[in-house]
Amino acid sequence: MQNIPLILAAPGMTLAKAVMRPDSESRMPICGAGTALTELLIERLDQMGIASVLVEGHPVLIEGEKTPEAEIKALDHRFRQVCEDPLMIRLKEIYKDRLIRLSEEWHANEA
Amino acid sequence: MQTKREEINRMVQDVKSLPALPGIVVKLRALAESDAASLQIIARLISSDQILSAKVLKLVNSPFYGFPGRVSTVSNALILLGVNVVKALVLSSSIFDLMEENVVGLWEHSLGAGVAANIITKRLALPDGEEISTAALLHDIGKVIIKIKLKEEAERIRLKVDGGEVSIREAEKEVLDVDHAEIGGWLGKTWCLPEKLIEPIACHHDPVRSVTYADRTAVVHLSDILIKASGFGYSGDDLVPRIQEAAWKKLNLSDHVLREIVDEIEDKLIEVKNFSLEIQSSHEGKV
Amino acid sequence: MKGKFRIALLSDDRKMSEPLILLLESREYCVVLRTDFSRVLGALYSDPPDMIIIDLGAFTPERLKIVSELKTDSYFAIIPMIGFIRPSIEESVAWEQLPLDDYMVLPVQTPELFSRIALSIQRMERIFDHNPLTKLPGNTSIRRAVEKSMGKPRAVCYVDINLFKPYNDIYGFVRGDEVIRMLARIISNAVKESKEGGFSGHIGGDDFVFIVSGKEAEAVSQLVIDRFSMIVVNLFDKEAQARGYYISKDRQGRRQRIPLLGIAIAIVPTSNTAIQHYGEVAARAAELKKEAKASKASCYVIDCRKA
Numbered sequence: 001m002q003n004i005p006l007i008l009a010a011p012g013m014t015l016a017k018a019v020m021r022p023d024s025e026s027r028m029p030i031c032g033a034g035t036a037l038t039e040l041l042i043e044r045l046d047q048m049g050i051a052s053v054l055v056e057g058h059p060v061l062i063e064g065e066k067t068p069e070a071e072i073k074a075l076d077h078r079f080r081q082v083c084e085d086p087l088m089i090r091l092k093e094i095y096k097d098r099l100i101r102l103s104e105e106w107h108a109n110e111a
Numbered sequence: 112m113q114t115k116r117e118e119i120n121r122m123v124q125d126v127k128s129l130p131a132l133p134g135i136v137v138k139l140r141a142l143a144e145s146d147a148a149s150l151q152i153i154a155r156l157i158s159s160d161q162i163l164s165a166k167v168l169k170l171v172n173s174p175f176y177g178f179p180g181r182v183s184t185v186s187n188a189l190i191l192l193g194v195n196v197v198k199a200l201v202l203s204s205s206i207f208d209l210m211e212e213n214v215v216g217l218w219e220h221s222l223g224a225g226v227a228a229n230i231i232t233k234r235l236a237l238p239d240g241e242e243i244s245t246a247a248l249l250h251d252i253g254k255v256i257i258k259i260k261l262k263e264e265a266e267r268i269r270l271k272v273d274g275g276e277v278s279i280r281e282a283e284k285e286v287l288d289v290d291h292a293e294i295g296g297w298l299g300k301t302w303c304l305p306e307k308l309i310e311p312i313a314c315h316h317d318p319v320r321s322v323t324y325a326d327r328t329a330v331v332h333l334s335d336i337l338i339k340a341s342g343f344g345y346s347g348d349d350l351v352p353r354i355q356e357a358a359w360k361k362l363n364l365s366d367h368v369l370r371e372i373v374d375e376i377e378d379k380l381i382e383v384k385n386f387s388l389e390i391q392s393s394h395e396g397k398v
Numbered sequence: 399m400k401g402k403f404r405i406a407l408l409s410d411d412r413k414m415s416e417p418l419i420l421l422l423e424s425r426e427y428c429v430v431l432r433t434d435f436s437r438v439l440g441a442l443y444s445d446p447p448d449m450i451i452i453d454l455g456a457f458t459p460e461r462l463k464i465v466s467e468l469k470t471d472s473y474f475a476i477i478p479m480i481g482f483i484r485p486s487i488e489e490s491v492a493w494e495q496l497p498l499d500d501y502m503v504l505p506v507q508t509p510e511l512f513s514r515i516a517l518s519i520q521r522m523e524r525i526f527d528h529n530p531l532t533k534l535p536g537n538t539s540i541r542r543a544v545e546k547s548m549g550k551p552r553a554v555c556y557v558d559i560n561l562f563k564p565y566n567d568i569y570g571f572v573r574g575d576e577v578i579r580m581l582a583r584i585i586s587n588a589v590k591e592s593k594e595g596g597f598s599g600h601i602g603g604d605d606f607v608f609i610v611s612g613k614e615a616e617a618v619s620q621l622v623i624d625r626f627s628m629i630v631v632n633l634f635d636k637e638a639q640a641r642g643y644y645i646s647k648d649r650q651g652r653r654q655r656i657p658l659l660g661i662a663i664a665i666v667p668t669s670n671t672a673i674q675h676y677g678e679v680a681a682r683a684a685e686l687k688k689e690a691k692a693s694k695a696s697c698y699v700i701d702c703r704k705a
Contacts, residue, residue, distance in 0.1 A: 003381045004381065006385050007392070008385075077349065078350065079340070081276065081350050082353045088351070090366055094366075094369060095340055097370075173444075181633070190583075191580060192583070195467060199443055202439070202440055238639070
């Protein structure tokens, strides 16, 4: 499952989660999980102001995106000057946990 | 003899306008040509760009209109200036010649910080969310000034950062004797922006110096750091700064809430990325 | 503090403009040349001059739009504007629809230009009926506009601020003036954005008038109320903003809670044939205002009496 910018969505991808109307309080669904994306549907979503969708698998590499392992390495690198600070260590853990979660999804998909 | 600081301060007082991203201006131009474009849609698009937001806020706070230093959000500026004035102002904006990678990176970083500030203020139930995200959106405007008005120095700063373990802020201080936060604050003063925007901009790296609007400054401080931690956009270096203890205490967040905030920001950043890719492609004309 | 008199010269004809600039500068005018008409409006808005000279060239829609845009914004309508036109098209121009203050035929004769500049400035000052605080048209223009709309499907809307005096007493008249200026901008922008457009005027103090189509009167009134409440919170201190009121003393010196500023609007449709005179419109509005004021919050009241 991957959260992608709508501009990178392409026909043939499958929604992993229902898309909701962005403007209504009631969170009305526009189309449900499992829907296959089409050119027309993507265009409609764009017109309705949807900016991102959750799709099955990991179909695209977003510009600059690395594998989760490489992302974790990059995270360590960004925190290199503050890796002694207890608060910053905790902050880094939050990001790391997130990446590990993404990594599990990524590999589950490969299997 | 004039010190480097004084020289830069004087230069900032002469800054009349700064270039915007061509993609945004193209989009706004298309909007401006359709009469149906509502105030909210125009406000939302302008609020995604630090330069255009600053430009609109500069005009509405100028002594000419007679309420200097009072307006701190783009939507209020639009109500007071009128849609036509704002459209004309945007259309007359000068733009960057090319979409340089670093320019787009800084734009993404700024917009990301604005989005983060909005999420944090909602979680903390602070009033004036729109004002605080505006301050976060504008927090690095000093970097644009350095890039545009001090080209040769900007290059020296870049070389220093690329050369080693120096943050852009430290490099700025070495080269200019002043950092982008302070320069941004000077610009805010020159442009008669409200103090509640100036203080968070000027103190976002050193929030203890913020006296009157310490809450807002703490939010902007954290927003900047979270966006850098996330690796979203590029603000001139790849070093996550330390969260200042006083600011952390001021915000009084638990680790649990921080985790939820980070998750919410990360999801929202995908949407920001979508917008960014859209802006870049509308510039290249492929759409 | 007054510097040189600043003239914005809008022309893409360098042959004409360059010698002209030298001449004007020799007369101590400061001239800013703008050659890119597509960006000229924004440049004028961000750096307003004292006078505008526009080369209308071949009367392209782009240039005519600049004239009408500027003249419909109250802050810019009072800047004198002289148009340069080509010879021989004088007769074909729809002068009634062109809100210029004066014109000259190219090639420009310099002694004539100087006298026209001087006269335009003078005339603007003489017929200046605009309120100096808000630059909106004043009572003479208001009366004329109300009379013009009588018997037509339009509505005259009277606006004033609730509990403005205690605000001035507590926050000072400088702040009070800011409130007035903001309300003026809110009204004139809301009127301008309405489908059919309309008129905005400033009677004086915290009293304003706007005229829009009868169909849109309620929507525009509500818009003015909503926008005013969005903006006005910025003019209170943090505590008052959070509490929704501030403390003032009444005549007996007792502490009173005063709610944040709101406005009352009285809408008098002028399609009603029972209303014959300007005075009757104002009288009906005064009655309605009492009704509107009975509510503490901002609101509008509409005159529903039949003819």
